[in-house]
Amino acid sequence: MPEGTLCNKKTIDTKEQLQALLADKSGKEYYEQMNDLDVDRKALWGVIQKSLKSRTKTWLEICSHCGLCAESCFYYLANNRDPKQVPSYKIQETLGKLIARKADVDNAFMQKCMDWAYSKCTCCTRCGVYCPFGIDTGIMFSYLRGLLYGQGFVPWEMKIGSGMHRIFRAQMDITTEDWVDTCEWMAEEYEEDWPGLEIPVDKENADIIYTVNAREPKHYPEDIAEAAILFHVAGENWTVPSEGWEETSLAMFAGDWEAAKMQVESVYDAMDRLKPERMVVTECGHAYRATVIEGPYWAGLKTGKTPIDSLHYVEWVAEALRTGKLKIDPSKKIKEPVTYQDSCNYIRNGGLADVAREIMSYIAEDFREMTPNREHNFCCGGGGGLNGIGRYREQRNIGMKVKRDQILGTGAKLVIAPCHNCWDAIRDLEEVYKIGIRWSFLKPLLINMLEVPEHLKPKEE
Amino acid sequence: MYEFLTGPMVWISFGIFFIGLIVRGVRYIRGLDWKLDRVTYGENISYGVRGAVRSILFWLFPYGTRSWRKNPWFTLWVFLMHFGILITPIFLLGHNILLKEKLGISLWTLPEAVADTMTVVVIVSVVFLILRRIALPEVRIITNWYDYVLLLIAVSPFLTGFLAYHRVADYYFWLMAHIISGHVLLIAVPLTKLSHFLLFFMTRAQLGMDYGIKRGGMKSKGMAW
Numbered sequence: 001m002p003e004g005t006l007c008n009k010k011t012i013d014t015k016e017q018l019q020a021l022l023a024d025k026s027g028k029e030y031y032e033q034m035n036d037l038d039v040d041r042k043a044l045w046g047v048i049q050k051s052l053k054s055r056t057k058t059w060l061e062i063c064s065h066c067g068l069c070a071e072s073c074f075y076y077l078a079n080n081r082d083p084k085q086v087p088s089y090k091i092q093e094t095l096g097k098l099i100a101r102k103a104d105v106d107n108a109f110m111q112k113c114m115d116w117a118y119s120k121c122t123c124c125t126r127c128g129v130y131c132p133f134g135i136d137t138g139i140m141f142s143y144l145r146g147l148l149y150g151q152g153f154v155p156w157e158m159k160i161g162s163g164m165h166r167i168f169r170a171q172m173d174i175t176t177e178d179w180v181d182t183c184e185w186m187a188e189e190y191e192e193d194w195p196g197l198e199i200p201v202d203k204e205n206a207d208i209i210y211t212v213n214a215r216e217p218k219h220y221p222e223d224i225a226e227a228a229i230l231f232h233v234a235g236e237n238w239t240v241p242s243e244g245w246e247e248t249s250l251a252m253f254a255g256d257w258e259a260a261k262m263q264v265e266s267v268y269d270a271m272d273r274l275k276p277e278r279m280v281v282t283e284c285g286h287a288y289r290a291t292v293i294e295g296p297y298w299a300g301l302k303t304g305k306t307p308i309d310s311l312h313y314v315e316w317v318a319e320a321l322r323t324g325k326l327k328i329d330p331s332k333k334i335k336e337p338v339t340y341q342d343s344c345n346y347i348r349n350g351g352l353a354d355v356a357r358e359i360m361s362y363i364a365e366d367f368r369e370m371t372p373n374r375e376h377n378f379c380c381g382g383g384g385g386l387n388g389i390g391r392y393r394e395q396r397n398i399g400m401k402v403k404r405d406q407i408l409g410t411g412a413k414l415v416i417a418p419c420h421n422c423w424d425a426i427r428d429l430e431e432v433y434k435i436g437i438r439w440s441f442l443k444p445l446l447i448n449m450l451e452v453p454e455h456l457k458p459k460e461e
Numbered sequence: 462m463y464e465f466l467t468g469p470m471v472w473i474s475f476g477i478f479f480i481g482l483i484v485r486g487v488r489y490i491r492g493l494d495w496k497l498d499r500v501t502y503g504e505n506i507s508y509g510v511r512g513a514v515r516s517i518l519f520w521l522f523p524y525g526t527r528s529w530r531k532n533p534w535f536t537l538w539v540f541l542m543h544f545g546i547l548i549t550p551i552f553l554l555g556h557n558i559l560l561k562e563k564l565g566i567s568l569w570t571l572p573e574a575v576a577d578t579m580t581v582v583v584i585v586s587v588v589f590l591i592l593r594r595i596a597l598p599e600v601r602i603i604t605n606w607y608d609y610v611l612l613l614i615a616v617s618p619f620l621t622g623f624l625a626y627h628r629v630a631d632y633y634f635w636l637m638a639h640i641i642s643g644h645v646l647l648i649a650v651p652l653t654k655l656s657h658f659l660l661f662f663m664t665r666a667q668l669g670m671d672y673g674i675k676r677g678g679m680k681s682k683g684m685a686w
């Protein structure tokens with residue numbers, strides 16, 4: 001079984017392996033080696049036989065080929081209604097054939113599966129909502145990604161990402177020390193403006209344990225400071241764990257289920273260790289999906305729930321506004337037209353559509369819905385890991401056209417996107433299509449609108 | 462021949478129909494796996510039941526879901542076809558006369574003109590569905606011969622019955638064709654994709670439970686199908 005030094009079936013468990021992959025700029029050598037990667041047909045078929053159960057089997061079998069799912073897929077619409085983008089077609093040509101051939105497939109077929117599973121589907125699960133039989137192609141593509149991962153057919157960035165989770169329990173190379181330092185630094189940095197501001201690390205029995213997306217400590221540390229400010233103003237008794245602070249899961253996008261399990265268990269361990277009342281997750285869609293919605297199943301928790309109640313950031317914000325913990329200065333509400341990006345991961349797949357509207361009712365005077373919206377909203381185009389994969393940049397940029405037109409349709413120039421992936425995709429969308437929009441998380445907007453109680457304001461010298 | 466097809470063969474066909482569907486249903490349920498499907502079927506039962514019921518009911522009504530509403534013509538013809546396929550044979554006068562002769566029981570029956578119209582509607586719907594498969598590129602690309610065969614299996618009892626009833630040509634020939642195609646349909650249901658007769662309810666319930674239990678059902682009023 002020839003395997004490349006970079007592209008192979010092995011998991012990335014050491015820093016040396018990780019370094020070697022990172023040194024291979026854009027995965028040039030990695031993808032070269034992929035051309036020679038053998039398919040271990042026996043092992044692949046073995047995995048399929050063990051994991052392909054009646055749900056997926058029946059989905060593949062009874063699809064009536066009616067085509068109702070076609071228009072539901074933003075890729076189909078963005079690619080001028082290309083029939084090759086019909087969800088049913090995409091899955092039958094890949095997973096369907098893989099199974100029909102009992103995994104007797106070659107390298108070219110596996111590469112095609114990889115290309116399709118990543119560049120033709122973001123696992124947004126919208127098509128499943130439009131199929132009379134409830135056939136969820138997004139779920140099937142995610143399953144296919146897992147099969148591909150096991151055979152080493154996975155985009156370079158995703159292989160690195162899942163390796164990061166295995167080594168650092170975070171999607172980026174951030175150590176416990178880096179993380180704790182960042183928290184301390186941010187607390188100091190903003191203390192002058194917000195006297196008494198703290199980012200308590202590893203405090204036991206807090207009301208809230210706050211967990212984030214590794215991009216925040218790495219690239220946007222002010223996001224952590226903003227979260228701290230809002231908790232501070234709301235008077236919350238909160239903490240961040242020194243370990244188990246990362247919510248995201250590139251492992252989920254990669255189909256590396258073992259790493260996905262390791263990652264969420266680190267968060268659940270922090271819950272056990274610090275015994276907080278509830279968890280609040282930062283403004284990230286897939287992070288919430290991974291750790292709160294799917295995670296309990298990876299970890300084998302029979303209740304299907306996280307060990308303690310878990311909230312997406314928007315739930316906490318809505319609650320704080322509702323109970324008056326956070327008060328908005330009416331004169332500072334957003335006056336211009338503003339729209340909201342419903343993330344597939346916590347809206348369609350998390351049931352938080354009403355919560356998002358509730359927030360908008362507090363902060364915006366001219367809130368414009370996209371069409372369609374709520375559970376039926378289109379993916380921004382950057383889901384499923386697509387934002388981070390260089391190989392499929394072009395396909396992603398084409399896919400973003402649907403979101404572009406949805407935003408233009410609202411007439412709003414400001415898009416609120418409480419999801420890191422959506423936020424990125426909308427930023428890139430502006431870069432590519434230049435439609436003159438701005439985009440924002442909730443935190444900075446809220447801080448600018450707050451009515452801050454006197455005693456929390458800095459003392460005038 | 463006629464005696465056999467309207468006697469023992471009826472038992473055989475219905476036997477295959479019912480036993481086949483039961484086997485399908487049992488295999489489906491036994492193949493559900495809470496960990497692999499990532500749905501706690503056995504826990505959070507009230508959320509699961511609510512999700513399943515909503516998921517089936519919304520889709521059971523024409524124009525009950527966004528997807529049905531977005532495709533008004535397709536929805537119209539698919540519902541008419543199914544309504545005709547499921548109702549006409551059960552309440553047809555001729556079938557009930559046979560039932561009376563053989564078993565001594567009989568159901569309420571449709572006026573003959575109504576049954577006749579419903580038969581025509583089934584045939585027209587199937588013609589519409591076939592033309593749609595040919596005309597629309599997004600449907601053509603996923604259509605294979607199997608889909609046409611199933612449409613033919615579904616329509617032939619109606620087509621042949623119509624021809625026999627109206628004595629268009631050789632009555633006995635069309636009557637035999639009608640009886641045989643009826644048997645074929647009954648047997649095909651559990652053995653082909655037509656098993657969606659039962660599996661529709663299974664897969665809808667499954668996704669409904671997924672949404673009801675895991676994907677937001679506990680934090681919202683329920684999935685807006």
Ligand code: HEM
Nearest residue numbers: 064066132133539543546590611612615650655657658661
């Ligand atoms: C003997 C009974 C049945 C027969 C012969 C039958 C036949 C068919 C056929 C031929 C199609 C394909 C339509 C097309 O070409 O697009 C179809 C689709 C479908 N059937 Fe049935 N069916 C039966 C029972 C049922 C039942 C009981 C239900 C559910 C209540 C059902 C729900 C559906 C649905 C949801 C579709 C998908 C519509 C579509 O997208 O094509 N069917 N059926």
Ligand code: SF4
Nearest residue numbers: 063064066067069131
């Ligand atoms: S809507 Fe469902 S049944 Fe129809 S083609 Fe798509 S996956 Fe198949």
Ligand code: SF4
Nearest residue numbers: 073121122125127138
């Ligand atoms: S899950 Fe989303 S991206 Fe994937 S096929 Fe379905 S609609 Fe398209």
Ligand code: SF4
Nearest residue numbers: 285343344380383421
């Ligand atoms: S990035 Fe946002 S819109 Fe896109 S798939 Fe993820 S959650 Fe959905």
